Amino acid sequence: MSVLIPDSVENIRRPNVFRRLLGNPMAVGSMVLIAAVIVLGLLAPVLSPHSPNFSSLDAVNAPVGTPGYLLGGDSSGRDIFARLLASVNTAMLSAITGVAVALLIGIPFGLISGYAKPRTDSVFSWVFNLLMTFPALVLLIVAFPITGGSYVVMMAIFGFLFSPSIFRLVRNLVVAVKRELYIDAARVSGLSTARILRRHILPAVRGPIVITASFLAGVAIAVQAGLAFLGLGTNDVPSFGSMTADAFANLYVYPIQFLWPTIMLAILSGGFVLIGNGLRDALEDSSLAPTKALRPSNPEARHATARAPHGPAQTSEGPSPLLRIRNLRVSYPTTGGQMKQVVNGISLDLNAGGVLGLIGESGSGKTQTAFAVLGLLTQEARVEADEFTLDGHDLLSGDAGDLKRLRTSLLAYVPQEPMSNLAPSFTVGAQLVEGIRATKGGTKREARQLALDLLRRVGIVDPARTYRSYPHEISGGMAQRVLIAGAIAAGPRLLIADEPTTALDVTVQAEILDLLRNLQTDLSMSVLLVTHNFGVVADLCDEVAVMRSGEIVEAGSYRNLYRHAEHVYTKQLIGAILDEDTYRTDPVATSAYPDHSEGSVGR
Amino acid sequence: MTTLLAVRDLKVQYPGKGFRQPPSEVLHGVSLTIAAGETLGLVGESGSGKTTLGRAVLGLVETSGGSIEFNGQPIQDLSARYRRKLAKDIQVVFQDPYTSLNPALLVSDILSEPLLAQGRSRQDAAASVAGLLDRVGLPKDAGNRYAREFSGGQRQRVAIARALAIAPKLIVCDEAVSALDLVTQARVLDLLIEIQRETKVAYLFISHDLTVVRHISHRVAVMYRGDIVETGTARDVTTSPSNPYTQQLLLAAPVADPAEQTKRRHARIALRTS
Numbered sequence: 001m002s003v004l005i006p007d008s009v010e011n012i013r014r015p016n017v018f019r020r021l022l023g024n025p026m027a028v029g030s031m032v033l034i035a036a037v038i039v040l041g042l043l044a045p046v047l048s049p050h051s052p053n054f055s056s057l058d059a060v061n062a063p064v065g066t067p068g069y070l071l072g073g074d075s076s077g078r079d080i081f082a083r084l085l086a087s088v089n090t091a092m093l094s095a096i097t098g099v100a101v102a103l104l105i106g107i108p109f110g111l112i113s114g115y116a117k118p119r120t121d122s123v124f125s126w127v128f129n130l131l132m133t134f135p136a137l138v139l140l141i142v143a144f145p146i147t148g149g150s151y152v153v154m155m156a157i158f159g160f161l162f163s164p165s166i167f168r169l170v171r172n173l174v175v176a177v178k179r180e181l182y183i184d185a186a187r188v189s190g191l192s193t194a195r196i197l198r199r200h201i202l203p204a205v206r207g208p209i210v211i212t213a214s215f216l217a218g219v220a221i222a223v224q225a226g227l228a229f230l231g232l233g234t235n236d237v238p239s240f241g242s243m244t245a246d247a248f249a250n251l252y253v254y255p256i257q258f259l260w261p262t263i264m265l266a267i268l269s270g271g272f273v274l275i276g277n278g279l280r281d282a283l284e285d286s287s288l289a290p291t292k293a294l295r296p297s298n299p300e301a302r303h304a305t306a307r308a309p310h311g312p313a314q315t316s317e318g319p320s321p322l323l324r325i326r327n328l329r330v331s332y333p334t335t336g337g338q339m340k341q342v343v344n345g346i347s348l349d350l351n352a353g354g355v356l357g358l359i360g361e362s363g364s365g366k367t368q369t370a371f372a373v374l375g376l377l378t379q380e381a382r383v384e385a386d387e388f389t390l391d392g393h394d395l396l397s398g399d400a401g402d403l404k405r406l407r408t409s410l411l412a413y414v415p416q417e418p419m420s421n422l423a424p425s426f427t428v429g430a431q432l433v434e435g436i437r438a439t440k441g442g443t444k445r446e447a448r449q450l451a452l453d454l455l456r457r458v459g460i461v462d463p464a465r466t467y468r469s470y471p472h473e474i475s476g477g478m479a480q481r482v483l484i485a486g487a488i489a490a491g492p493r494l495l496i497a498d499e500p501t502t503a504l505d506v507t508v509q510a511e512i513l514d515l516l517r518n519l520q521t522d523l524s525m526s527v528l529l530v531t532h533n534f535g536v537v538a539d540l541c542d543e544v545a546v547m548r549s550g551e552i553v554e555a556g557s558y559r560n561l562y563r564h565a566e567h568v569y570t571k572q573l574i575g576a577i578l579d580e581d582t583y584r585t586d587p588v589a590t591s592a593y594p595d596h597s598e599g600s601v602g603r
Numbered sequence: 604m605t606t607l608l609a610v611r612d613l614k615v616q617y618p619g620k621g622f623r624q625p626p627s628e629v630l631h632g633v634s635l636t637i638a639a640g641e642t643l644g645l646v647g648e649s650g651s652g653k654t655t656l657g658r659a660v661l662g663l664v665e666t667s668g669g670s671i672e673f674n675g676q677p678i679q680d681l682s683a684r685y686r687r688k689l690a691k692d693i694q695v696v697f698q699d700p701y702t703s704l705n706p707a708l709l710v711s712d713i714l715s716e717p718l719l720a721q722g723r724s725r726q727d728a729a730a731s732v733a734g735l736l737d738r739v740g741l742p743k744d745a746g747n748r749y750a751r752e753f754s755g756g757q758r759q760r761v762a763i764a765r766a767l768a769i770a771p772k773l774i775v776c777d778e779a780v781s782a783l784d785l786v787t788q789a790r791v792l793d794l795l796i797e798i799q800r801e802t803k804v805a806y807l808f809i810s811h812d813l814t815v816v817r818h819i820s821h822r823v824a825v826m827y828r829g830d831i832v833e834t835g836t837a838r839d840v841t842t843s844p845s846n847p848y849t850q851q852l853l854l855a856a857p858v859a860d861p862a863e864q865t866k867r868r869h870a871r872i873a874l875r876t877s
Contacts, residue, residue, distance in 0.1 A: 181703035185765065188661050189717035190690025193683070199716070203707050361784035362755075505648040505811065510855040510871060532785065535857025538864040559861050576789040577859045583817045583837040584796075589640040589803050 020282035027278025030271035037267055041088030048082035052238045061254050071260055074246050083238040084260050090239040091221045091268055094155040098220035099213050101159025106166025107209065111197050113167070114174025125171065132164040137223065141232060149234040151224060158223055162216060169212055173205040207283045211276050218272035225265050240265040321349040322494055322526050323373065326387035330368050330550075333380055342368050344550040350543075352493065355520060355527040357537040357558065360547035361573075366530045369547070370496050373528070375407055391493065408439050412487035412525075414516075416499040418479035422471040428482050429467035432489070439490040454485040459515055477508035481515065488519060494526045495519075501536060513539050534577055538562070546570050607674065607805050608637040608660065608773055614668030615655050629655050631829045632669060639772065642799065642806040644820030644837065646813055646852070651826040653809045657775045660807060661695055662686045673773070691721055694766035698778035700758030704750035710736075710761055711746030717768045735764040739794060756787035760794070767798065775807045780815060792819055813856055817841040825849045850874060 021027055040047065049068050059066070059073030066072055071080040113124035139161060140147075140154055147153040177183065178201070186196050221240075227233055228241025235242065243261035250257055330343035343365045350356045360366045371377050373390070388395045393406055415421045423431060432451040433444065440447075448467075455463035458481040471479060480500065487495060497516065501509035517540060520527050529540055537544055537558055545555040546569065554567040565571045613633045616626040629652045637643045647653040658664045660671060662681065671679040678689060694717075697703040704713055714735050715728035723731075732746050739760040750758055759779065766774050776795070780788040796819060799806065810816050816823055816837075823840040825833045825848065833846040844850050854871035858864050 181697045181699060182705045184658075184661075184663055185695060185697060185703050185762075186705075186716070187663065188690060188693070188695045189765070190687040190720040190769075191716065192687065192720070195720070199708075200705055361786065506813075506855040507648065507851055510857070510868075513857070514868075514872075533857070534785075534859035535864065538859050538861045539857045539868065562859065562861055573785060574859065576786040578789065578792075578814045578818045580814070580858050580860070580863070581842075583841055584642070584819060584821055585838075586800075588638055588821055589800050 018282075021278055024278040024281060026274050027282075030274040030278070033267050034271040034275070037088055037264065037271075038092060041085055041092060044082070044085035044089065048079060048085055050079040050082045052078065052082040052086040053236065054078065054082075061250070061257075064256065072254075072257070074243075074257055075250050075254075076246070080243075080257065080260055083243055084264060086238040087240045087243055087261060088264065088268070090151060090237055091224060091265070094151055094224035094239075095217040095220045095268075095272070097152050097155040098159040098162065098223075099216050101156050102163045102166050102216060103209070103213060105160060105163035107170055109163075110167045110170025111174055111201065111205075114171040115178060115193070115197060115201065121171070124167075128164040128167045131161065132168075134161055136161040137226070140223075140227060141230070144232050149232065151228075151233055151237060151239070154227065154233065155220060155224060158220060162219075165216075166209065166212060169208060170205055173208060174201055177201055177204045207279070211279045211283070214272050214276035214279060218269045218276070221265070221269045221272070225269075320392060322352045322354075322391055323348075323350040323528070324387055324389045325349070325369075325373075326385060328369065328372060328383070328385040328388060330365070330372055330377065331382045331384075339382065342550050343372070346545075346547070346550070346552045348545055348552065348555065350494070350526050350528060352526055353524045354543060355529065355541045357541035357544040358528060358530045358547060359532065359534065359537055359544055359573075361532055363549075364547040365550035366547045367498055368550075370498055370528060370530045374411060374413055374496055375403065376413075409490065410493045412490070412492035412495045414480070414484055414487050414495065414497040414500045416502050418476055418483050418503070419471060421483055422479055424471050426470070427467070428469050428471065428474065432467075432482070432486050435486050436489050450489065451485070454489055455482070457488075458482075458485045458519075459511070460485075475508075476504055477512065480504065480508075480512055484512075484515065484519070488523065488525075491523065492525060494528060496528045496530070498530045499532070500529070502531070502533070509536075516540060534562075534574070546573065605639050606636050607639045607641075608635075608807070609672040610635050610656070610660070610669070611672070612669035613656070613659060613666060613671060613679075615652075615659055615664055616667040626667075628667070629829050630659070633826075633829070633831050634669075635824050635831060635834065637773065637805050637807060640799065640803040640805055641822065642808050642820045644816035644823040645807060645809045645826060646811065646816045646823060647826030648811055648852070650828070652829040653811075653826045654777055656826070657695075657777050657807060657809050660773075661693060661775055662689070687720070690717065691769045692772045694769070694771040694774045696759070696762050696766050696774060696776045696779040698781050700755050700762055700782065703762055704758055704765075706749065706751045708750070709746065710741075710748055710750055710753075713750060713761060714746070714765055714768055717765060721769055731768065735768055738767060738798070739764045756783055756791060759783060759787075759791055763791075763794065763798070767802070767804075770802065771804060773805045773807065775809070777809045778811065779808070781810060781812065788815070795819060813841060813852060825852065 055077040056073070057077055059069055059079065060077040061075055062069045062073035064070075064072045069079050069081065071084065074080055074083070109124055109128070113121045136158060140157060143157060147157065183196065183200055186200055191199070225239065225241040225244070228239040229245045230241075231245065233239065233242070240261045244258065244265075247254075247257040247261065326347045327345045328343055328347070329341055329345050331339040331341040334340045346369060348356070358366045358369060368377070372383050373395070375395070377383065383396065385396060390406065391410055395403065422428070429448065429451055432454070433447040436442070436447040436450055437444070452463045452467060455466055460466050460478065460481055466474060466478065466482065474482070500516070501512050504512060513536065516527065519525065527540070529536070531537060541558050543556065544558040544561055545552045546561075546567070547553070548569050554561065554565065554570045561570065562574065565574055611634050613630055614628060615630040616628045618626050633652070633656060635643060645653045645656065655664060659666050659679070662678070666679045670677050673689070673692065681689065711729065711732045714732045715725075718728035718731060719725065733743050736743055736745050741757060741760050741764070745753070745761075750761055753761065779795070780791050783791060792815065795806065798804065806819070808816060808819055820837045823835065823837050824831050825840065825846065827848045833840055833844060833849050840849060841853065844853055851871070851874065854867055854874060858867060
């Protein structure tokens with residue numbers, strides 16, 4: 001067998017996280033500022049003529065710009081500029097110590113706790129939760145006699161006390177990633193736990209850890225300054241806190257001394273928080289947002305097409321179809337700035353009482369077509385057509401409110417995933433009543449009675465009980481019945497069902513198809529059925545339209561099309577249907593048989 | 604024919620949801636065998652326990668009773684170390700090719716990983732990648748791309764290549780073609796059959812779709828609520844089933860032929876009302 005490469009390779013590349021971070025002016029500004037400050041700190045021995053602790057009586061409270069004292073002297077006659085640069089180093093050392101300790105404790109334990117058995121997880125979580133209840137700042141003050149005022153030791157304790165926040169973050173991320181199938185696949189491949197953690201789990205949790213570390217650095221710098229301001233910590237090492245405290249004593253006489261350390265502190269501590277924010281935005285913004293300029297500014301422009309003006313469409317040829325589509329096009333703006341067309345000019349008619357199947361594979365544009373009729377496409381979608389009428393009313397022009405009312409009165413929609421279309425926190429009955437009153441009005445009592453009748457009508461055995469149930473208490477098939485009940489409440493002329501049975505088991509699927517068929521006959525509705533399953537079409541549809549890449553390649557009576565397909569693609573699709581009377585007949589391939597045995601998939 | 608896998612009276616329980624809730628049993632004593640080079644189709648609806656059975660064979664869930672033997676050796680509840688050794692014999696292809704491949708890894712890394720885990724050298728593993736890609740009909744340069752750049756069908760080919768990497772004797776295919784389009788599904792099934800003829804690998808092919816199972820399986824087992832209700836050759840089970848549930852399942856699946864489908868629907872409604 002020569003193996004073809006049938007599927008097109010999707011080449012969607014997102015700009016990487018770093019690129020996106022560079023697009024955020026706030027983050028870039030913060031990074032530049034922080035980098036500059038760090039460089040200043042590292043160059044301290046070169047830049048400042050004095051040692052930060054050297055004091056001279058001449059320089060006591062010297063004004064800004066005194067020769068050799070760029071920012072003046074403090075109350076002890078020390079060079080403020082020299083002390084400022086030394087404080088930057090203290091702050092950075094504090095941040096690095098605090099963050100490093102928090103990460104070194106939090107990450108390994110978080111990884112183990114998230115990945116291990118529940119019992120280990122509970123023990124670790126309990127210990128770290130306990131640690132989290134300790135008041136960090138108070139403990140640091142109490143521990144002062146032990147630390148002896150060393151900033152590094154104090155920040156190490158700080159890191160230890162903040163490790164639970166890292167632990168909890170990592171653990172929760174790991175628990176989420178652990179359920180991914182590729183982790184199971186790695187286990188089956190025989191990878192050791194350590195290797196799985198390193199290769200598969202750590203990369204997935206890396207981003208959020210970096211963000212939190214950045215925030216934590218900002219906090220560490222602020223906490224260190226706070227402690228020093230309170231006088232906790234050695235006097236030999238200059239820091240923003242001790243500088244602020246010195247300046248504070250002079251606040252009324254030389255207020256400018258107060259300015260320098262506070263500005264630096266704000267830049268460093270705020271900068272890290274802003275970088276963290278930028279990183280978070282860069283990681284979370286993974287969408288391919290269309291360029292804003294492309295979005296048409298007024299709603300009229302969305303439908304600006306060159307087409308003949310016409311009133312309520314009433315053509316001379318026989319009864320006008322309920323739904324009439326001529327040359328429908330749906331397109332979306334792309335990041336490149338062009339419009340990408342997903343429906344390329346399709347035409348179809350659906351008569352009153354008819355059942356039309358719209359069949360195609362994923363990405364063929366069948367759902368886009370159905371959603372265009374329902375008016376459910378997103379804002380940026382551009383819908384154009386030569387003719388697009390429902391019961392003689394144009395769906396492309398006219399007041400948005402009128403169109404909405406028209407659709408509500410004539411159309412009904414049954415979705416693919418029944419469960420995700422029911423709100424989990426309201427009872428089935430409440431949701432039905434809300435829908436009924438929105439479309440038909442009436443009192444609550446009337447709506448309730450109608451809802452119960454409808455539930456009985458769609459074959460629910462105990463309507464009162466289902467009415468009281470929450471969505472999680474009913475099965476998928478039951479949920480689909482409920483949605484169908486809601487859909488037929490207003491007596492629609494056209495029911496649009498988008499893969500209504502795809503998420504259901506075959507035995508349930510058969511029941512739902514029976515229900516749809518009965519309702520269609522009893523209420524003489526039209527049905528537009530979107531599906532990829534030829535069996536579903538065979539069960540329900542008179543007419544069928546085969547879609548591929550946004551075009552209808554062939555349409556007509558299904559009976560005819562199944563037997564005498566003309567288009568190559570239709571033939572290919574029908575050929576790919578696994579035959580009902582085909583089963584495997586070739587013998588089991590054991591080594592007793594030669595390679596490429598004669599056996600085949602026969603009839 | 605030599606028996607490769609023998610599952611006897613297998614029971615699996617999941618722990619209760621709340622505090623002190625009794626565990627719920629999802630497999631109530633299931634038995635089946637797979638011969639070397641054979642495909643056993645396991646069909647059932649959601650919640651029937653078919654996926655759990657597959658995961659028990661793979662060692663991804665703990666068993667609570669019965670035995671699983673591979674080549675005559677019991678393999679249930681092995682220690683992690685022995686389980687890793689077994690990886691060279693039992694592999695898996697999952698349903699969802701979107702989550703079963705790590706989006707952050709290159710295809711060549713995904714394919715060489717199982718080889719490295721078996722202690723093969725890096726050069727050796729890299730050399731095998733091209734052959735594996737060719738084996739599943741992907742272009743050679745596919746190795747330098749990320750799995751997320753491929754379509755569903757191509758990703759499933761990558762997943763099959765990963766399973767084949769260390770030449771296993773059994774591959775558990777858990778709904779391996781269910782997420783694929785019709786045409787792609789037929790091609791992947793053909794690929795699996797072709798690989799089986801060449802490598803003599805056995806499949807435990809789990810699916811909810813009787814049509815797919817019939818196409819690839821030598822024998823078929825039908826699961827219903829944690830029990831196997833019927834086992835037999837693909838022809839017997841899928842044309843003249845003896846179990847009422849299997850009959851229902853068979854008639855419920857709609858067929859593409861409109862005349863045949865009308866007949867089938869009437870037969871199903873008759874069976875239900877009788």
